[in-house]
Amino acid sequence: MANITFITQAGKSLKLAADSGSVMELAVNNNVPGIDGDCGGVCSCATCHVHVAPEDWEKTGAPGDLEKDMLEFDDNVNEFSRLSCQISITEALDGITLKVAN
């Protein structure tokens, strides 16, 4: 089980937990505002953009090539940007914090 904290654009903190699936699915199933996942998780829409807390960057890892390209011209992109549909939930993510980007 991995506990993941989402910080919304409004500054609200939401603590959620899951043991499988993607971070986007966890957020969508719990109505985290700003994470829409319109394309269903196939890295086609960039509506699940998050900023990983710098201290957790090693746990999530860097984006893949396709994801990097999707993020390149997105609003509010920074060096800790990820598309949350491309982050699979494992025990290793336990305790991370993600800020909703848009």
Next chain:
Amino acid sequence: MVDRTAHQTCLIIGASHAGVNAAFALRKQGWKGNIKLFDREPELPYHRPPLSKVFLSGDTGVEDSLLKGISSYESENIDLQTGRSVTEILPKDKIVRLSDGETCSYDQLLLATGASPLMPPIPGLKSSHKIFGLRTAADARGIRNAFFASSGKRVVVIGGGYIGLEAAASLRKLGGRVTVLEREERVLARVTSPEMSAFFTRLHTDKGVSIATGRNVTAIEIKGSELEVFCGDGSRYAADMLIVGVGVVVNTALAQMAGLKISNGIAVNARMQTSDPDIYAIGDCTSFFHPRYKKEIRLESVQNAVDQAKVAAANICGIPTEYASLPWFWSDQFEVKLQMCGLASGYDRLVVRREEGDDPHQHSCWYFSGDKLLAVDAVNHARAYMLGMKLLKEGKHPAPEKLEDLSLALHPRTVLA
């Protein structure tokens, strides 16, 4: 002050991308009253695009790609009623009637009735355990079952549009012997350029899918356990199963019976309101004036469904909002991801940019009318797609000769005219 919506009911017909997103957007925009969401399908609402893609070729079921988890409906107090069909709208009484005879009253009604696969009037062509449209989870399950039950795995797909080609790719991946029959002289004729049609024809042919264009299907015959497809030019094709992907019929029957204005879909204004001010319509079923293209259009896409849902929800909650979104689409076939933004209709110049990387498929098509960028099709090229999205949204136009120059990276700083 008591919120005016607290004792009202917003009733939504159709729980796919449009209807479900509208329900959640209503709560987000402050709707305090009841939200009732009806759908005739029995499943929890699911993502439709995977039906012709990973759902056909993989081991995932629709339960793996739900639009929202069941607990989300409970936590947002959305009364989701699956497996229930609305048969009639009585706008004067503000009531809908369900197939079981029950009635349900509404204050605001939202139609998200979508579309159904078109079954053209060809002798012998009707849905059966071997002949399928592809729109619902039940259709996709039927296709999978028929495919695995057949020994020959011969699949004929009628119609070389996106659905037909995606289904062809998915079943080919599973070892099917797939033939696509297209009536026009090229696949994707109605939806993209000759260059993209040629690319996808080559991709499918290389993978072993047989693509036959100029084939007008005139009859289907069932011969024992086999189907035979006859075309106008005398050609015939034997098959174990048939998939029909020749377009859709818009589900306007309820709206029509209710006396709403129809034109190639349920007519709505920029606020997604129909000719009855208390009835809104969203998604594939709507016909609307798009301010970006200055004409009345109908769009079949997730983007259109989701964005129209948000606009309708805001207006229902008393927040005036107008629809003007940039259209975007995607398609996955074999190892190719096609991403499209804008509408290329009316282009007079096309710039094809082929990158010199490891992926032989990677390229992008930039459609112009004069100096004005209209649309971008990007093949395995998310960067080109996202740049296209950004430029189109900002109303900026790249210079064709700069796009053609491979020494310039794709970036707003380098490609602008």
